[in-house]
Amino acid sequence: MPEPDKHQQIIDAAVRVFARRGYHSARVADIAHEAGIASGTIYLYFETKGDILVTLFREKIGGFVADVRKAIAGEPDALAKLRRLIRLHFQILERDPALAEVIQVELRQGQKFFRGASSAEVGDYFNVIASVLEEGVASGVFRHDLPVKTATRALFGAMDQMATSWVLGKRTYKLADAADALGDMFLLGLAAKP
Amino acid sequence: MPEPDKHQQIIDAAVRVFARRGYHSARVADIAHEAGIASGTIYLYFETKGDILVTLFREKIGGFVADVRKAIAGEPDALAKLRRLIRLHFQILERDPALAEVIQVELRQGQKFFRGASSAEVGDYFNVIASVLEEGVASGVFRHDLPVKTATRALFGAMDQMATSWVLGKRTYKLADAADALGDMFLLGLAAKP
DNA sequence: GTTGCGACTGAATCGGCATTCATTATGTAG
DNA sequence: CTACATAATGAATGCCGATTCAGTCGCAAC
Numbered sequence: 001m002p003e004p005d006k007h008q009q010i011i012d013a014a015v016r017v018f019a020r021r022g023y024h025s026a027r028v029a030d031i032a033h034e035a036g037i038a039s040g041t042i043y044l045y046f047e048t049k050g051d052i053l054v055t056l057f058r059e060k061i062g063g064f065v066a067d068v069r070k071a072i073a074g075e076p077d078a079l080a081k082l083r084r085l086i087r088l089h090f091q092i093l094e095r096d097p098a099l100a101e102v103i104q105v106e107l108r109q110g111q112k113f114f115r116g117a118s119s120a121e122v123g124d125y126f127n128v129i130a131s132v133l134e135e136g137v138a139s140g141v142f143r144h145d146l147p148v149k150t151a152t153r154a155l156f157g158a159m160d161q162m163a164t165s166w167v168l169g170k171r172t173y174k175l176a177d178a179a180d181a182l183g184d185m186f187l188l189g190l191a192a193k194p
Numbered sequence: 195m196p197e198p199d200k201h202q203q204i205i206d207a208a209v210r211v212f213a214r215r216g217y218h219s220a221r222v223a224d225i226a227h228e229a230g231i232a233s234g235t236i237y238l239y240f241e242t243k244g245d246i247l248v249t250l251f252r253e254k255i256g257g258f259v260a261d262v263r264k265a266i267a268g269e270p271d272a273l274a275k276l277r278r279l280i281r282l283h284f285q286i287l288e289r290d291p292a293l294a295e296v297i298q299v300e301l302r303q304g305q306k307f308f309r310g311a312s313s314a315e316v317g318d319y320f321n322v323i324a325s326v327l328e329e330g331v332a333s334g335v336f337r338h339d340l341p342v343k344t345a346t347r348a349l350f351g352a353m354d355q356m357a358t359s360w361v362l363g364k365r366t367y368k369l370a371d372a373a374d375a376l377g378d379m380f381l382l383g384l385a386a387k388p
Numbered sequence: 389g390t391t392g393c394g395a396c397t398g399a400a401t402c403g404g405c406a407t408t409c410a411t412t413a414t415g416t417a418g
Numbered sequence: 419c420t421a422c423a424t425a426a427t428g429a430a431t432g433c434c435g436a437t438t439c440a441g442t443c444g445c446a447a448c
Contacts, residue, residue, distance in 0.1 A: 038397040142384045147375045151357050154352035161351025162326040181341045189383030190336045232427040
């Protein structure tokens with residue numbers, strides 16, 4: 001009867017080790033060491049090394065999406081929801097640097113992020129974004145002819161790239177401070193007002 | 195005296211094999227077979243398997259940036275340059291599906307794309323985008339208070355995500371068709387006109 | 389104190405594939 | 419035709435670390 005505790009212990013250790021060494025050069029023995037257990041024990045809780053990675057981001061991204069969903073549900077209109085979503089996206093990553101490193105850099109290994117095992121979770125997030133945009137179109141705060149799919153991808157891509165740049169840089173500036181600038185850009189555009 | 199020809203032959207074979215199998219499950223022997231040579235011959239032209247990947251995207255991305263630079267130089271103002279850049283970004287990827295697969299999916303392995311060996315080339319591309327935005331700010335077609343760095347990242351991220359979505363989907367729709375929609379979004383924003 | 393049982397351990401195994409290099413082919417010059 | 423140089427070959431090597439599993443531990447029941 002594997003302790004549910006140890007599962008979490010291994011996941012947390014894996015986040016730290018993957019952040020430090022990268023997925024490929026991380027050895028299973030390293031994760032075990034970081035978790036304070038023997039390497040064989042890992043295999044009582046996970047099938048393979050890849051399974052650790054897959055499970056880790058399913059759980060983390062699943063939690064991420066749930067947090068965002070809950071937060072925006074409390075906002076009054078699409079505009080507030082959009083701004084809140086952007087801010088939260090950044091806050092969550094900023095809060096946990098090791099997790100941010102893993103999500104922005106390591107999880108993109110091969111197919112795993114957008115294809116493969118966590119595509120469902122990522123798809124959920126896309127749906128959350130799309131639903132906010134649709135609500136805004138329906139209520140008239142966004143352009144009635146907004147191409148929602150395109151806008152969803154563009155917004156996600158923009159946030160994701162800002163997060164990646166922040167991780168790869170020294171993380172000197174506050175990521176969350178960029179949230180409002182990004183929100184303004186999307187809402188108002190780059191063009192000068194006539 | 196290695197033939198300069200064979201270098202290219204190997205790179206081209208590698209693009210096809212990486213696109214098909216993914217970098218990790220691609221064997222050096224597969225690339226050799228695809229190129230019609232023996233596996234040992236690869237090592238007369240490249241140090242390691244990783245070197246093939248690194249060289250491949252240095253050359254490809256370098257060419258990509260050069261193409262974009264040249265194309266926008268011919269455009270009259272920042273607005274036209276921006277639209278041209280977006281269109282070209284998509285056209286180049288659409289023209290070569292195997293290369294698109296490799297750039298969007300395989301090259302993100304670990305650190306290689308934004309960190310590591312090709313960061314200089316990617317940095318060049320960021321500079322091209324930023325210079326267009328700066329020109330637009332200076333000439334007054336873009337908001338004078340536009341945060342150029344943020345906008346550069348956001349625009350790159352948006353294009354990159356659209357490309358990734360297109361690669362992961364069945365590539366059914368025309369990627370280039372989304373270019374104008376994306377341009378409009380960035381220039382005008384999501385918000386409804388008052 | 390002995391038996392049983394699940395959790396845990398970590399040294400030994402094993403397979404896969406990048407890399408090497410002794411050998412062969414191709415080409416050129418005298 | 420012989421001698422030398424350079425390019426190409428592909429079978430054999432060697433490494434590395436994920437995975438396994440025979441054995442140990444801790445504990446509860448009787």
